[in-house]
Amino acid sequence: MSKIDDTRKGDTSNEQLFTLKKWNAVAVWSWDVECDTCAICRVQVMDACLRCQADNKQDGCVVVWGECNHSFHNCCMSLWVEQNNRCPLCQKEWVIQGTGK
Amino acid sequence: MSGESLENDPPTLDRSKNGITLRGVQSPIGAKPGSAKKLTIKNFRAKPTLPENYEKETWRKLQEAVSAIHRSSFIRYSLEELYKAVENLCSHKIAKNLYSQLKEVCESHIKQQVHIFDDDVDGEAFLRRLDQLWQDHCQQTIMIRCIFLVLDRTYVLQNSMLPSLWDLGLDLFRENVLNLEHVRDRSLGGLLQLIKRERHGDTINRTLLRNLLSMFSDLQIYHSLFEKRFLIETEQMYAEEGRAKKNELEVHDYLLHTEKRIAEERDLCLSCMDSSTLPLLITRVEEQLIAEHTESLLSKGFSYLVVENRTDDLKRFYKLLSAVKDGTKSLCAHFNKHVKNVASSIVLDTAADNSMVQDLLDLKEKLDHIVEICFEKDPKFVESLREAFESSVNRRQNKPAELIAKYVDQKMKSGNKEATESELDRTLDRIMLLFRFIHGKDIFEAFYKKDLAKRLLVGKSASVDAEKSMLSKLKQECGGMFTSKLEGMFKDMSHSKELLSQYRQHQANKPDMESCGVEMTVNILTMGYWPTYTPLEVRLPTYMVQLQESFRKFYLSKHSGRKLTFQSTLGHCVLKSKFKNGNKELQVSLFQTLVLLLFNEGDSFSFPEISDATAISEAELKRTLQSLACGKARVLTKVPKGKDVAVTDRFEFNASFKHKLIRIKINQIQLKETVEENVDTTERVFQDRQYQIDAAIVRIMKMRKTLSHQLLMSELYKQLKFPLKPTDIKKRIESLIDRDYMERDTDNTTQYHYVA
Numbered sequence: 109m110s111k112i113d114d115t116r117k118g119d120t121s122n123e124q125l126f127t128l129k130k131w132n133a134v135a136v137w138s139w140d141v142e143c144d145t146c147a148i149c150r151v152q153v154m155d156a157c158l159r160c161q162a163d164n165k166q167d168g169c170v171v172v173w174g175e176c177n178h179s180f181h182n183c184c185m186s187l188w189v190e191q192n193n194r195c196p197l198c199q200k201e202w203v204i205q206g207t208g209k
Numbered sequence: 210m211s212g213e214s215l216e217n218d219p220p221t222l223d224r225s226k227n228g229i230t231l232r233g234v235q236s237p238i239g240a241k242p243g244s245a246k247k248l249t250i251k252n253f254r255a256k257p258t259l260p261e262n263y264e265k266e267t268w269r270k271l272q273e274a275v276s277a278i279h280r281s282s283f284i285r286y287s288l289e290e291l292y293k294a295v296e297n298l299c300s301h302k303i304a305k306n307l308y309s310q311l312k313e314v315c316e317s318h319i320k321q322q323v324h325i326f327d328d329d330v331d332g333e334a335f336l337r338r339l340d341q342l343w344q345d346h347c348q349q350t351i352m353i354r355c356i357f358l359v360l361d362r363t364y365v366l367q368n369s370m371l372p373s374l375w376d377l378g379l380d381l382f383r384e385n386v387l388n389l390e391h392v393r394d395r396s397l398g399g400l401l402q403l404i405k406r407e408r409h410g411d412t413i414n415r416t417l418l419r420n421l422l423s424m425f426s427d428l429q430i431y432h433s434l435f436e437k438r439f440l441i442e443t444e445q446m447y448a449e450e451g452r453a454k455k456n457e458l459e460v461h462d463y464l465l466h467t468e469k470r471i472a473e474e475r476d477l478c479l480s481c482m483d484s485s486t487l488p489l490l491i492t493r494v495e496e497q498l499i500a501e502h503t504e505s506l507l508s509k510g511f512s513y514l515v516v517e518n519r520t521d522d523l524k525r526f527y528k529l530l531s532a533v534k535d536g537t538k539s540l541c542a543h544f545n546k547h548v549k550n551v552a553s554s555i556v557l558d559t560a561a562d563n564s565m566v567q568d569l570l571d572l573k574e575k576l577d578h579i580v581e582i583c584f585e586k587d588p589k590f591v592e593s594l595r596e597a598f599e600s601s602v603n604r605r606q607n608k609p610a611e612l613i614a615k616y617v618d619q620k621m622k623s624g625n626k627e628a629t630e631s632e633l634d635r636t637l638d639r640i641m642l643l644f645r646f647i648h649g650k651d652i653f654e655a656f657y658k659k660d661l662a663k664r665l666l667v668g669k670s671a672s673v674d675a676e677k678s679m680l681s682k683l684k685q686e687c688g689g690m691f692t693s694k695l696e697g698m699f700k701d702m703s704h705s706k707e708l709l710s711q712y713r714q715h716q717a718n719k720p721d722m723e724s725c726g727v728e729m730t731v732n733i734l735t736m737g738y739w740p741t742y743t744p745l746e747v748r749l750p751t752y753m754v755q756l757q758e759s760f761r762k763f764y765l766s767k768h769s770g771r772k773l774t775f776q777s778t779l780g781h782c783v784l785k786s787k788f789k790n791g792n793k794e795l796q797v798s799l800f801q802t803l804v805l806l807l808f809n810e811g812d813s814f815s816f817p818e819i820s821d822a823t824a825i826s827e828a829e830l831k832r833t834l835q836s837l838a839c840g841k842a843r844v845l846t847k848v849p850k851g852k853d854v855a856v857t858d859r860f861e862f863n864a865s866f867k868h869k870l871i872r873i874k875i876n877q878i879q880l881k882e883t884v885e886e887n888v889d890t891t892e893r894v895f896q897d898r899q900y901q902i903d904a905a906i907v908r909i910m911k912m913r914k915t916l917s918h919q920l921l922m923s924e925l926y927k928q929l930k931f932p933l934k935p936t937d938i939k940k941r942i943e944s945l946i947d948r949d950y951m952e953r954d955t956d957n958t959t960q961y962h963y964v965a
Binding site: 124125126127128129130131132133134135136137138139140150152154155161166167170171173206207208209 | 666690693697700726727728729730731732733734735736737739742744753756757760761764767768769770771772773774775776779780781782783784785786787794795799802805806808809862904907
């Protein structure tokens with residue numbers, strides 16, 4: 109209890125009127141993307157792509173970022189690059205920066 | 210062989226017995242078949258003749274016997290003798306004479322009898338005489354037939370034109386008795402009078418009635434003479450009775466009366482009349498008492514019976530109406546109208562929104578019961594009830610869906626405290642029945658999701674099993690797409706739990722990262738699964754920020770490419786606090802926590818000071834302070850005192866705070882949820898619908914390339930599962946044309962093209 113580091117108070121912690129004991133916080137996660145919508149399937153990247161929705165594989169549908177910082181559903185992009193290895197948005201060559209997890 | 214065995218046998222025992230067998234065995238061997246004499250039988254050369262006056266003599270005897278039978282007196286000759294005599298006469302071809310002579314005798318006898326009807330006796334006495342005459346006639350005919358049996362079996366059989374002796378008797382009786390006008394009319398009148406008295410409740414001589422009617426049947430005048438008149442009289446009587454009783458009696462009494470009448474008629478008919486009359490008779494009664502008055506009975510008393518839940522009367526109503534043509538159809542129409550009236554009035558009563566769902570559930574239960582018990586689960590009624598409910602519930606847009614969602618929330622929160630698991634499940638099933646009727650299921654989903662989120666995050670849900678069961682019911686009803694996000698919420702909860710235990714281990718391994726004595730839990734929500742919360746930036750104490758960041762770092766190390774936004778509005782905490790009268794544990798929201806922690810640094814703060822320190826928005830802060838200083842547990846004191854918080858108020862620590870409990874939950878003052886949040890939720894659903902319409906239009910156009918307006922509309926109605934107005938769709942089409950998703954045909958304005 110005495111270890112609480114509260115800069116707004118100078119007293120010794122033992123005499124504190126209120127002490128935080130438990131904190132139930134709530135946080136929301138989303139993909140760290142510039143554009144909410146996947147340019148290939150036109151579904152929000154937070155949702156699974158149409159294909160995965162139809163196959164009921166929502167959980168495995170993650171986001172992929174290119175070096176160009178554009179992002180798409182990984183499934184959509186992997187189909188796209190089979191035909192054209194360029195980013196559909198900026199036409200730069202598609203190099204994966206990372207995938208979501 | 211047998212001889213040998215015999216000699217070996219002891220002689221004393223079997224000799225005499227077997228001696229017979231011995232002879233029996235031997236005799237055929239000794240007999241010679243060829244030696245038997247041949248016997249030939251030849252006809253008489255001359256036909257035997259009868260004595261000269263045999264025919265005359267015999268007929269005299271027979272006539273005497275017949276007369277004796279007619280007089281019911283002693284017959285001088287033995288029956289066998291008479292029988293023989295008839296046989297003799299028949300075998301000598303005098304049968305024809307015999308037949309006509311017999312007929313003559315019988316006819317003249319009957320003609321003599323008719324005089325008994327001459328004097329004027331009252332109806333029943335007349336009937337009794339007729340009955341007596343008939344009974345006598347039958348007995349006599351049977352007797353005569355026994356004697357003349359040979360005549361009946363030979364001569365009459367060979368001449369198909371002639372009636373048998375029994376039929377002859379009937380013919381004679383019909384011709385000579387009932388064809389007399391006064392006898393016929395009086396007997397018929399008497400019978401009808403008798404029946405009329407029975408119908409008025411008198412006890413009548415049923416045997417007499419039965420006998421005479423069976424006489425009518427035997428004489429084959431039952432249908433032509435009696436039945437026709439009887440049915441006409443019946444019809445008249447019940448037409449009159451129906452008109453009178455309908456006004457005189459309440460509907461349920463009228464039904465009771467009718468049922469009684471039908472039972473009485475059936476009883477009378479079965480015991481006295483020909484069975485072929487029964488269906489005709491009952492149809493007449495039902496027509497007059499029920500069919501004629503179906504509509505007026507239904508409109509006069511049906512609703513009352515349903516409202517009062519008089520199942521017996523309704524059952525009777527159904528039974529009686531199902532006997533008449535289109536009866537149940539009218540009943541069903543009235544039922545439908547009634548349900549629509551009642552259900553719509555529940556739905557449209559804006560003042561009673563709170564009880565709407567419960568009222569609808571109760572109504573549904575009651576009506577289901579009625580359909581099952583009273584209407585024999587007639588599919589027509591089941592469908593009608595469903596249709597009536599569906600149309601009533603959708604008379605008002607959105608609100609019913611919202612209220613159903615809230616009703617479920619209530620049940621889930623109170624859950625097991627009020628009901629057992631199975632009762633709760635039953636309740637949920639009943640709710641699903643209502644839910645099925647709702648057209649705008651997305652509205653339900655939005656509100657349900659909001660409430661579910663609250664339950665999950667605050668841990669208010671009474672039973673995880675019940676939540677799961679509700680989810681599976683929704684899934685069954687609307688498919689996986691509908692519930693995938695709701696399921697996602699449950700997944701988030703369990704993932705958060707796992708992640709948290711990993712976080713704890715991670716912390717334990719790093720002693721330099723202190724937990725500061727604070728037990729921190731974090732629920733990680735996937736954006737999109739949960740309702741959208743507007744993040745409110747607040748100023749946290751440094752150590753809380755550190756805790757938060759330490760968790761964020763841990764989380765992002767587990768999941769790449771994500772960002773994490775803490776939702777201050779949803780956080781809640783437990784605070785240990787010291788008051789003069791003892792230590793307490795306060796269960797409070799994050800905002801309340803921030804305000805209270807401030808009082809560690811001073812005893813009194815003004816509203817602007819608190820606002821600066823915490824950075825909580827004004828409206829939120831007002832509510833927070835109100836809950837702390839004006840609620841049930843006042844850990845702060847407001848100066849000046851009052852119920853509402855103003856920007857000019859000051860707040861002081863209430864050191865002398867008293868409460869009988871150690872753990873105290875201080876509730877946030879709920880914003881009047883209905884005003885803002887509610888509109889918000891509904892609004893969001895409408896926006897979602899627009900996107901869905903857009904998406905559907907694009908999907909369809911992409912597939913078809915070119916499509917007429919009409920076809921596009923019908924495809925849309927097929928795909929979209931919420932109520933659609935054509936004007937809304939037109940707006941969306943215009944918007945899509947503006948955004949170059951599609952274009953109008955240059956020649957034909959009702960034709961669209963997809964623009965790739």
